[in-house]
Amino acid sequence: MTTTLAAPRLTGHDRCDRCGAQAYVKVVLNAGGELQFCAHHARQHGDKLRDIAAEFIDETDRLAV
Numbered sequence: 482m483t484t485t486l487a488a489p490r491l492t493g494h495d496r497c498d499r500c501g502a503q504a505y506v507k508v509v510l511n512a513g514g515e516l517q518f519c520a521h522h523a524r525q526h527g528d529k530l531r532d533i534a535a536e537f538i539d540e541t542d543r544l545a546v
């Protein structure tokens with residue numbers, strides 16, 4: 482088995498900025514700084530976040546395993 486995925490950048494220690502649940506999405510802002518969200522809040526704010534994000538790391542896939 483080959484894995485081409487980059488190592489996950491979020492761990493169980495990363496928490497959602499909104500509710501404190503485990504974070505699965507990390508957003509690096511164009512303006513600088515980072516935000517972390519759980520799957521729920523990432524979905525809720527996703528469209529807006531993508532507009533202002535320099536980098537959008539979505540690891541919500543890991544929830545489906």
Ligand SMILES: [Zn+2]
Pocket residue numbers: 497498499500501502518519520521522
């Ligand atoms: Zn949350």
